[in-house]
Amino acid sequence: MELKNKRALVVGLGRSGVASAFFLQEHGAKVTVSDAKSETQLQDEIAALLDRGVSIETGRHGERTFRDQDLIVVSPGVPSDQPQLQHARSLGIPVIGEVELAFRFLKGKVIAITGSNGKTTTTTLVGEILAKSGKKTLVGGNIGTPVISLVSQSAADSMVVLEISSFQLETIQQFRPWIAAVLNITPDHLDRHHTFQAYVDAKERIFENQRPAGVGKNQQSGDYGVLNADDAAAAGLKGKVKSGLCWFSRRHPVDCGAYVAGDQIVFQQNGLEQKVLGRSDIQLKGAHNLENVLAAVTIAMLAGCQPEQIRKAVAEFRAVEHRLELVATVNGVAFYNDSKATNVDATVKALESFPGKIHIILGGKDKGSDYTALNALLRERARAAYLIGAAAEKIGSQIQGTTPLVRSGTLERAVRQAFEASAPGDIVLLAPACASFDQFENYEHRGRAFKELVHSLTPVTLGDRA
DSSP: OOOTTOEEEEEOOSHHHHHHHHHHHHTTOEEEEEESSOTTTTHHHHHHHHHTTOEEEESSOOHHHHHSOSEEEEOTTSOTTOHHHHHHHHTTOOEEEHHHHHHTTOOSEEEEEEOSSSHHHHHHHHHHHHHHTTOOEEEEETTSSOGGGGGGGOOTTOEEEEEOOHHHHTTOSSOOOSEEEEOOOOSOOHHHHSSHHHHHHHHHGGGTTOOOOOOGGGGGGSOEEEEETTOHHHHTTGGGOOSEEEEEESSSOOSSEEEEETTEEEEEETTEEEEEEEGGGOOOOSHHHHHHHHHHHHHHHHTTOOHHHHHHHHHHOOOOTTSSEEEEEETTEEEEEOTTOOSHHHHHHHHHTSOSOEEEEEESBOOSOOGGGGHHHHHHHEEEEEEESTTHHHHHHHHTTSSOEEEEESHHHHHHHHHHHOOTTOEEEEOOSSBSTTTSSSHHHHHHHHHHHHHTOOOOOHHHHO
8 A cells, every 4th residue: 555645534533543643644645634522632642643744623524624535544433434434435535444554564464353242351362372482473453552553563474463343344445364253242332333233244344355274284374264153143154254264162062173171171173182271270250251261272273372382371361451350359348340341241241250249330331232131140149230320320220120229320439339338258340331431531441440449448347337
């Protein structure tokens, strides 16, 4: 892709938007950025962009701004069906995302991981395994580091491990991972995709440009698709995989991929079965994290790692920040930060990770979710639910009668109320089932705020709390 002297517009000034603007400018493009947020909201980003000579439009998306371009790069947070983008496409202007832009310049082999839940844990774990196996490894994407920021570090022998969201997959064209994995698909982002099928359609695009695997000695030259055999929606994508198909399962053996056999994690390919690690080597809580490990084992074995290297990396791996992260135990009450549980299915998995005595904090910005899916687990395992944010009333109406409800309003009040109501051995769990954008910048901001609030709690005697 030739960028020199091209007129390029970047839409949306999140992390990837700013990184894209810098990349385009460094490669000789004449760059404009456009964001509907106000100049005040974007003051930090604006200062950095102006220093680079980038033109800036804030507070609106001007029709002419979109029309007078040779290339438009869209940030993931900007809906791809926005009218200005549709009009630009009708004029023949290429509209791509930051992932697609980066792919045109990346060197090495790309490993892409998507799914409704578990993406960050699996992506991080795969990166750890590859790095500890001596491979030149880069990790980024939806995990926090824009893919475009990895381009300058990539080389022919790089393994580039990417967490990829449905929003990012909407705007790919040539993006082709060597190994592409779909961990699971449950309803999420319906406020953006409108229907579950549209969401599934976005996820399946990860396989769109892959090429069939070779045979015999040349098998490694082809691409691989990895699917969760235990997740109906993910398994239903098998017909979309044009490359070598492998699976992972915690319920039954698979012909190609990783599965649980007694107390062992086993990998099988071409009729060869290898024990990789024991279940006791896994330090992460919950059945969903067992699935994440199985996915990571499958990917790592396909990438040429050895079982002992994988076992050692998994045994040393701890929970990723904001994902069932143990923050502290105060007066015998354990506080867990699962701020990344931004949809109902993730919250179900969080609840399933504990046998009971849970004080759960729910709420935030609704994404068109059905919270009744929580009801059975709330009845069985929750001592109370503390509702915060814009979705509090909707959640309350859908889980009414399952467990005592406390309308806390804010995260600060919820943490204090949960602590005061808990007893030694109880769990206080932040697993909101919602996006964070009503009260926080993102789920990381929400998770950090939760941790600060927990660390500010003062241990007291049981008599003082009574």
